[in-house]
Amino acid sequence: MVATPVPTAETTAPRTPAVRRGRRRRRRLETRDIIVLSVVVGLTVIIDLALIWGTSIASIFLSFTAYEGIGTPRYVGTTNYHNLFTIDPTFWPAFEHNVLWLAFLGLVATPLGLLMAVLLDRQLRFSRFYQSSLYLPVTLSFAVVGFLVQLVGSADQGVINAILGRTHGNGIDFIGNPHLNIWLALAFAGWRHTGYVMIIYLAGLKSVDPALKEAAIVDGASPVQTFFRVVFPTMRPINVIILVITVIEALRAFDLVYVINGGRNGLELLAVMVVDNIIGEASRIGYGSAVAVILLILTTGFVITYLTQILRREESR
Amino acid sequence: MTTVATDASSTDGRPATRPGRQVPVHKHRTRPARMVLHAFLWFMAILWILPIFLLLYASLRPYAETQKDGYFSLPHKLNLDYYSQAWTGGSMGRHFLNTLYVAIPGVIITLFLASFLAFALTRVKIPFRRTLLVLFTAGNLLPPQIIVTPLYTLYYNVHLPTWLSSSGSVYDTYFGVILIHVAFQTGFCVFVLYNYMLTIPIELTEASIVDGASVWRQYWQVILPVIRPALGALATLEFTWIYNDFLWALVLMTTGDKYPITTSLNNLKQSLYINNNLLAAAAMIVALPSLVVFFALQKQFISGLTLGASKG
Numbered sequence: 297m298v299a300t301p302v303p304t305a306e307t308t309a310p311r312t313p314a315v316r317r318g319r320r321r322r323r324r325l326e327t328r329d330i331i332v333l334s335v336v337v338g339l340t341v342i343i344d345l346a347l348i349w350g351t352s353i354a355s356i357f358l359s360f361t362a363y364e365g366i367g368t369p370r371y372v373g374t375t376n377y378h379n380l381f382t383i384d385p386t387f388w389p390a391f392e393h394n395v396l397w398l399a400f401l402g403l404v405a406t407p408l409g410l411l412m413a414v415l416l417d418r419q420l421r422f423s424r425f426y427q428s429s430l431y432l433p434v435t436l437s438f439a440v441v442g443f444l445v446q447l448v449g450s451a452d453q454g455v456i457n458a459i460l461g462r463t464h465g466n467g468i469d470f471i472g473n474p475h476l477n478i479w480l481a482l483a484f485a486g487w488r489h490t491g492y493v494m495i496i497y498l499a500g501l502k503s504v505d506p507a508l509k510e511a512a513i514v515d516g517a518s519p520v521q522t523f524f525r526v527v528f529p530t531m532r533p534i535n536v537i538i539l540v541i542t543v544i545e546a547l548r549a550f551d552l553v554y555v556i557n558g559g560r561n562g563l564e565l566l567a568v569m570v571v572d573n574i575i576g577e578a579s580r581i582g583y584g585s586a587v588a589v590i591l592l593i594l595t596t597g598f599v600i601t602y603l604t605q606i607l608r609r610e611e612s613r
Numbered sequence: 614m615t616t617v618a619t620d621a622s623s624t625d626g627r628p629a630t631r632p633g634r635q636v637p638v639h640k641h642r643t644r645p646a647r648m649v650l651h652a653f654l655w656f657m658a659i660l661w662i663l664p665i666f667l668l669l670y671a672s673l674r675p676y677a678e679t680q681k682d683g684y685f686s687l688p689h690k691l692n693l694d695y696y697s698q699a700w701t702g703g704s705m706g707r708h709f710l711n712t713l714y715v716a717i718p719g720v721i722i723t724l725f726l727a728s729f730l731a732f733a734l735t736r737v738k739i740p741f742r743r744t745l746l747v748l749f750t751a752g753n754l755l756p757p758q759i760i761v762t763p764l765y766t767l768y769y770n771v772h773l774p775t776w777l778s779s780s781g782s783v784y785d786t787y788f789g790v791i792l793i794h795v796a797f798q799t800g801f802c803v804f805v806l807y808n809y810m811l812t813i814p815i816e817l818t819e820a821s822i823v824d825g826a827s828v829w830r831q832y833w834q835v836i837l838p839v840i841r842p843a844l845g846a847l848a849t850l851e852f853t854w855i856y857n858d859f860l861w862a863l864v865l866m867t868t869g870d871k872y873p874i875t876t877s878l879n880n881l882k883q884s885l886y887i888n889n890n891l892l893a894a895a896a897m898i899v900a901l902p903s904l905v906v907f908f909a910l911q912k913q914f915i916s917g918l919t920l921g922a923s924k925g
Contacts, residue, residue, distance in 0.1 A: 325737070329828035337733050340726040340799060341745065347764065347796035348752040354763035365769060412657065415650065422654070428911070429658035432665060435903040435914065437857030439878045443896035444664045446889065447671060453889050455667055458683040487661065492918075499919035540754060548756035551859040555879060567758040574765050574864055584762045592759045599754045603747055610743060613811075 352592065358585035365579045376586035387587075390564040393478060394594075397485065397565070398546035405486035406542050409493025414523065416494070417501040431495055433488040441484050442555025446471065449480045474562025481553055481563060489545060493538055500534035501527070536605050543598045547591050566591055665900075672696070672894035679890060695894035703881040703895055705874065712873040714787050715862070716855040719794040720848055726795065727802030727847075728840060732832045734803075735810040736818050746807065753800030761864050764793060768865055785866045790873075793865065794855050802847055805920045809843045810836070843920060849910045850917030856902055874899055 325333070359376055361369035380387045409430075416427055433441070448455045449470030457467035470476050504527050512522040528535070550567035553559040559568030566587055573584030671684055673691045699705065733739045734746060768783040775781055783789040813836070821835045837844075862876040869880050878899060885891050906914055 325828065332827070332829045333733055333737060333739060336726065336729045337739060340730050341748075343726075343792070343796045344749060344752055344799060347793055348755065348760060348800070349748070351760035351763040351767065352755060354766075355759055358763060358766070363766075365766060415654065420650075420654075422651070426654045426658050428907075429661045431911075431915070432661060432907060435853055435907045436665075436900055437859065437875050437903065439857070439859045439875050440896050440900045440903070443878070443882075443892055444668055447668060447893055448664065450889065453680065453684070455684050458685055463683055484664075487664070491661070495915055495918055544754060544756055548758060550758065554859070554863075555882065567756065570758040570762060571860070571864060574762055581762055581766055588759045588762055591756055595754070595756060595759070599751055602754065603751055606750060607743065607747065610746070 355585045355588045355592065358582050359589045361582040361585075363581040365581050369582065372582070376583050379583070380586055380590075386564045386569060390566050390569055391590075393564055394547060394549070394566050396478065397482065397549050398543060400482045400486060401489050401542050401546050405489040406493050406538060408486070409490040410497050410538075412490065412494045413497035413501060417498055427494070427498070430491040432491065434491045434495065436488070438485075438488070438551035439555050441488060442552050445480055445484050445552070445556055448484075449477070471556060472561070477556070477562045481556065485545075485549060485552060489542070492541070496534060496538060496541075497531075500531045504530055533605060533609075536602055540598050540602045543595065547594055668893050668896055668900075671890050672897045674890060676888040676890045680888075695891045696898060699881075699885060699891055699895035699898060702891075703877070703885055704870075705877075705881075705895070705898055707870065708872060708874040708877040711787075711871055711877075712856060712875070715790050715794065715873050716852055719791045719798070719855045720851045722791070722795050723798045723802055723851055724844055724847060727799045728806050728837065728844065729832060730799075730803050731806035731810050732836050734807055736815075736831065736836070737828060746804070749800040749803040751800075753797065753804070757797065757860055761860065765864055780867075785868055785871070787871070789865050790861050793861050794858070798851055798854065802851070805847060805917070806840065806843060809840060809920060813839055842916075846913045846917035846920060849906060849913035853903065853906050853914065 358369060360371060360373060362372045362375070363369035412426075412430055416423055420426075447453075451457065451467040451469035451472065452463075452465070454467060454470060456470060457463060460468070462468060468476070470480050508526050508530065509522055512526045513519075517525065548567060549565055550559070550571065553563040553565055554568060554571070557563055559565055559572070569587045570584050570591070573580045573587070667684060670688075671679060672695055673693070674688055675690055675692075675694070678689055679686070730745070730749070734742050739745075765784070768789050771783045773782060773786070778786045778788070780786065783792075817839065818831050818835055821831050826835070856873075857875055858873070859875050859878075862871075862873050863879070866872060866876075869877070872880070878895070881895050882892065885895055
């Protein structure tokens with residue numbers, strides 16, 4: 297770089313805008329630069345705006361219409377919402393299952409992942425093996441996990457029944473029983489979520505300044521106190537990320553139950569209702585959109601929390 | 614290699630302080646506690662591996678045998694019969710190929726667009742930087758089900774000439790599935806690469822600007838080689854995610870023969886529902902690329918995940 301002789305026209309170029317625009321010390325963009333930037337950045341922004349944001353907003357509009365996918369949408373006011381809340385027998389069970397899903401991930405799987413990260417964040421024999429085992433399910437798809445649920449829970453050949461010694465026609469149907477299947481699905485959703493949380497917290501714990509922990513221990517704090525009063529609060533950015541990931545995972549839960557039994561009979565979820573209204577017997581675009589809007593409302597608060605954090609950090613930069 | 618800030622604190626901070634202060638205390642007092650800890654960790658590790666192990670074990674055994682003795686019995690016969698049966702019975706070769714049609718362009722386009730945008734955000738100071746960053750980061754956080762219904766409607770109604778799409782619209786084309794993967798995944802990658810590029814010294818591009826390099830040359834010859842580790846990590850992660858995707862193809866395609874492998878599992882379940890062991894073999898085949906990522910690319914996968922998080 298240094299050896300390259302710099303043409304005189306270019307040497308003055310960085311200075312001219314600096315004089316003209318004060319703090320700008322960059323080279324003025326040439327026409328070809330502006331073309332490249334507009335085309336590539338423009339294309340990326342258009343794809344994102346149209347397919348993610350455009351469709352999100354379209355969801356809201358469509359939710360106030362009756363639309364079967366052909367013809368034009370017909371405005372029906374809040375009828376779709378009214379029907380959802382009062383008539384549709386699957387809505388409230390689905391809603392409750394999503395809440396249960398969130399509670400299970402948030403109160404069981406996430407704390408377990410954090411606990412495992414804390415236990416494994418030190419020089420320990422077999423630490424790599426422990427970490428890898430917990431992380432194993434994270435690379436698997438939920439569709440494959442759905443097959444696992446089948447293998448573990450089926451009435452006549454399932455693993456749980458084999459453990460319980462119920463192998464000769466008296467097996468418990470963990471898949472078919474609408475009060476049991478949700479718990480089996482949750483156990484496997486948590487199985488995958490725990491490893492995910494552990495990985496992110498392991499990285500988070502490494503970024504905590506060890507001097508902080510030292511200081512707390514010198515001050516006579518127990519390891520538990522040190523963790524909850526010092527380490528955990530300093531990981532606030534990570535905690536927010538984990539919170540958002542947990543909420544999104546709970547609301548988008550779909551593949552697992554869909555592979556098990558199509559998301560029926562005790563495994564109803566909001567995301568399944570959305571899909572069933574598209575590819576079910578009748579495509580009811582407006583009605584499915586109303587369910588999607590409820591998902592959107594449930595998500596918004598958490599996403600805003602996360603974005604506030606990013607913006608605050610950007611400002612401090 | 615990837616998380617500059619975290620690596621520094623863990624390598625020069627921790628080992629220096631740990632042995633001096635804590636090890637002697639632990640040696641005397643907490644031996645039994647250590648044993649309890651290891652017992653607990655072994656229990657967890659085995660519990661976590663067990664389902665996959667059972668899947669593998671079941672897939673290798675004849676159904677008649679497990680039916681008689683149960684899944685926890687010792688094997689009399691182990692073979693790969695169910696694997697070949699699942700492979701041909703489920704036309705899995707074709708579905709794997711379908712996955713590649715989606716995943717390869719999907720990953721390449723996503724990484725190209727995301728890295729260029731991150732470059733433009735950090736180096737060129739394009740207008741609306743903060744708005745763009747929020748737009749892309751937030752877009753990635755929405756549950757896909759929020760947008761799937763209008764997307765389906767959109768794809769169904771955007772017409773393509775029949776030489777491009779047999780359905781006459783974007784619906785039921787690989788193009789449509791690739792496009793939504795790109796749109797959805799670009800958000801995450803922009804966020805990760807944006808943070809990664811902030812850690813690269815500004816002098817690097819500054820020097821090339823003095824040389825009169827165009828924006829494209831700064832991106833292609835200066836930035837791309839430097840961010841290669843992050844791109845490797847993201848490529849691993851994105852490939853896994855696109856490979857694992859079940860929803861998009863299910864809703865945006867209708868021809869079962871065109872389904873990528875993960876989506877085709879739902880149909881395989883019906884066509885292979887002869888016995889659980891055959892299904893287990895099919896699931897193992899589908900899980901195989903995930904397991905390759907797990908064993909061979911663990912470092913890339915994890916750093917891809919934590920790159921986004923630890924810089925947050």
